[in-house]
Amino acid sequence: MTKPSEPRVDSTLSKGLSILEKLTSVKVSMGVSELSRELGLTKSNTFRLLQTLVALGYVRREPDKTYAATLKTWQVGRSVVENLNLRTAAAEMMAFLSEETKETIYLAVRDGLNVVYIDKIDSLKPIRSWNPIGGTAPIYCVGTGKAMLSADYPILRDQVGQLLKPFTDKTITDINALDKDMAKTRLRGYAFDAGEFRQNILSFGANIVLPDEEVVGALGVSVPDVNLSEGDVDRIGALVQHAARAVSKNLRML
Amino acid sequence: MTKPSEPRVDSTLSKGLSILEKLTSVKVSMGVSELSRELGLTKSNTFRLLQTLVALGYVRREPDKTYAATLKTWQVGRSVVENLNLRTAAAEMMAFLSEETKETIYLAVRDGLNVVYIDKIDSLKPIRSWNPIGGTAPIYCVGTGKAMLSADYPILRDQVGQLLKPFTDKTITDINALDKDMAKTRLRGYAFDAGEFRQNILSFGANIVLPDEEVVGALGVSVPDVNLSEGDVDRIGALVQHAARAVSKNLRML
DNA sequence: AAAATGCATTCTGTATAGCGGAACAATTTA
DNA sequence: TAAATTGTTCCGCTATACAGAATGCATTTT
Numbered sequence: 001m002t003k004p005s006e007p008r009v010d011s012t013l014s015k016g017l018s019i020l021e022k023l024t025s026v027k028v029s030m031g032v033s034e035l036s037r038e039l040g041l042t043k044s045n046t047f048r049l050l051q052t053l054v055a056l057g058y059v060r061r062e063p064d065k066t067y068a069a070t071l072k073t074w075q076v077g078r079s080v081v082e083n084l085n086l087r088t089a090a091a092e093m094m095a096f097l098s099e100e101t102k103e104t105i106y107l108a109v110r111d112g113l114n115v116v117y118i119d120k121i122d123s124l125k126p127i128r129s130w131n132p133i134g135g136t137a138p139i140y141c142v143g144t145g146k147a148m149l150s151a152d153y154p155i156l157r158d159q160v161g162q163l164l165k166p167f168t169d170k171t172i173t174d175i176n177a178l179d180k181d182m183a184k185t186r187l188r189g190y191a192f193d194a195g196e197f198r199q200n201i202l203s204f205g206a207n208i209v210l211p212d213e214e215v216v217g218a219l220g221v222s223v224p225d226v227n228l229s230e231g232d233v234d235r236i237g238a239l240v241q242h243a244a245r246a247v248s249k250n251l252r253m254l
Numbered sequence: 255m256t257k258p259s260e261p262r263v264d265s266t267l268s269k270g271l272s273i274l275e276k277l278t279s280v281k282v283s284m285g286v287s288e289l290s291r292e293l294g295l296t297k298s299n300t301f302r303l304l305q306t307l308v309a310l311g312y313v314r315r316e317p318d319k320t321y322a323a324t325l326k327t328w329q330v331g332r333s334v335v336e337n338l339n340l341r342t343a344a345a346e347m348m349a350f351l352s353e354e355t356k357e358t359i360y361l362a363v364r365d366g367l368n369v370v371y372i373d374k375i376d377s378l379k380p381i382r383s384w385n386p387i388g389g390t391a392p393i394y395c396v397g398t399g400k401a402m403l404s405a406d407y408p409i410l411r412d413q414v415g416q417l418l419k420p421f422t423d424k425t426i427t428d429i430n431a432l433d434k435d436m437a438k439t440r441l442r443g444y445a446f447d448a449g450e451f452r453q454n455i456l457s458f459g460a461n462i463v464l465p466d467e468e469v470v471g472a473l474g475v476s477v478p479d480v481n482l483s484e485g486d487v488d489r490i491g492a493l494v495q496h497a498a499r500a501v502s503k504n505l506r507m508l
Numbered sequence: 509a510a511a512a513t514g515c516a517t518t519c520t521g522t523a524t525a526g527c528g529g530a531a532c533a534a535t536t537t538a
Numbered sequence: 539t540a541a542a543t544t545g546t547t548c549c550g551c552t553a554t555a556c557a558g559a560a561t562g563c564a565t566t567t568t
Contacts, residue, residue, distance in 0.1 A: 159353070
């Protein structure tokens with residue numbers, strides 16, 4: 001009478017995690033009775049599970065005999081994000097971008113005031129790209145960097161403002177000009193670099209974000225200006241934005 | 255035979271969480287056998303626990319029959335920190351400190367006898383700091399920790415006294431010395447660590463408090479000693495203190 | 509191509525881990 | 539002071555989660 005292959009579930013583990021979830025979802029600490037009522041468990045059962053969670057460090061027993069989630073839960077969760085294999089999650093959309101644009105595709109994360117390229121797909125056209133995997137570039141003058149910068153601009157503005165070193169004659173070296181550019185970037189949803197790092201190399205970038213909007217990286221496309229006809233800018237920008245969104249969604253399901 | 259009151263621990267829950275921890279701590283996904291070997295569990299046991307975790311959404315089964323942690327763990331953990339929206343409240347003053355000092359800025363909370371860094375802004379100078387977000391440090395030898403310790407010193411003194419392990423030759427390992435240092439800290443209004451945790455890394459800390467004086471966290475600045483000229487100590491100390499006060503005021507309005 | 513290893517998954521009988529309910533102590537409420 | 543709620547302990551029963559062996563599928567070795 002049981003369904004075909006009802007996945008077997010260990011009730012102890014299940015109940016324990018439900019307690020943990022309850023405790024993390026609530027601002028105040030809770031007592032045994034309250035907890036057991038809300039979760040539909042026996043008092044003694046709840047008590048024992050709490051003891052276990054305390055012993056393992058996930059829950060703290062307050063002096064007033066109530067229980068609260070510790071930061072261990074958060075730490076464990078954090079490491080998921082840190083180990084998140086962005087590369088895997090992004091691979092598919094990078095291939096898509098490559099096919100659509102035939103240009104060089106980058107996957108970058110931020111490291112201080114630089115971007116670090118953690119993956120790329122080389123241009124399909126006979127033009128070499130200069131940035132190897134592992135390579136870095138200043139955050140304020142490449143597509144991926146400008147995208148990530150725009151997200152944390154309030155915090156990073158003043159730091160960046162001090163190192164607006166020019167790389168080409170297009171590089172933005174005036175903080176006010178950067179302010180404007182960042183505002184535009186946020187509005188537009190993707191970043192555009194008009195040859196500000198490498199002469200005649202334009203690039204686009206859009207952020208990859210976690211469900212809480214935290215930026216974990218960016219996708220970018222690099223294009224030699226000679227390859228670009230009028231109208232391509234909007235098209236590629238939209239493509240990058242779409243791809244980054246798709247990767248963000250992808251991350252959610254990991 | 256059994257010790258006085260050995261706290262009862264549900265093994266199922268314990269094992270389940272150990273699997274989760276393992277999976278979150280690792281970049282790649284793992285198979286049942288590998289997992290069971292590393293954790294010292296039976297294969298069938300591991301398999302069943304994994305089934306449970308999958309059913310609850312904490313773990314994902316890959317097409318290649320390996321298992322990986324999902325973002326659910328992260329989401330659950332995140333709500334712990336969210337429920338104290340310290341990060342938001344502190345962001346502005348952290349940026350201020352970063353601008354004023356150019357050094358690494360930390361936002362920390364206390365978790366037992368450790369501090370946990372829940373946010374940071376990296377140094378603008380070309381020197382890396384190696385405490386990641388989520389990282390921990392002993393409460394008695396870093397700026398943020400010493401600040402928080404000084405606030406609850408009557409309660410924590412005896413516990414801390416038992417683990418005064420040295421990390422550098424500057425680490426305070428004598429409880430009487432610590433008594434004095436804590437008294438000074440309270441008087442001064444901010445804490446100072448003279449390279450007691452990391453050799454040649456000095457740090458400052460000041461408490462963030464609720465209206466009822468309860469300490470909820472601390473702001474800190476970390477400085478390599480070579481960056482410090484005479485007089486900087488007082489200046490940075492004052493800055494940190496001021497920043498922490500501002501955040502405390504800010505919290506009131508959230 | 510056959511044998512041997514590795515894997516994930518299923519099965520099953522059994523021991524025991526984890527359970528519910530009752531009892532107790534300590535507070536809080538009436 | 540009595541009644542009602544707390545958190546915690548105890549205990550005997552049984553459903554639960556267990557170990558180990560068996561299965562079936564892939565790879566690798568011979």
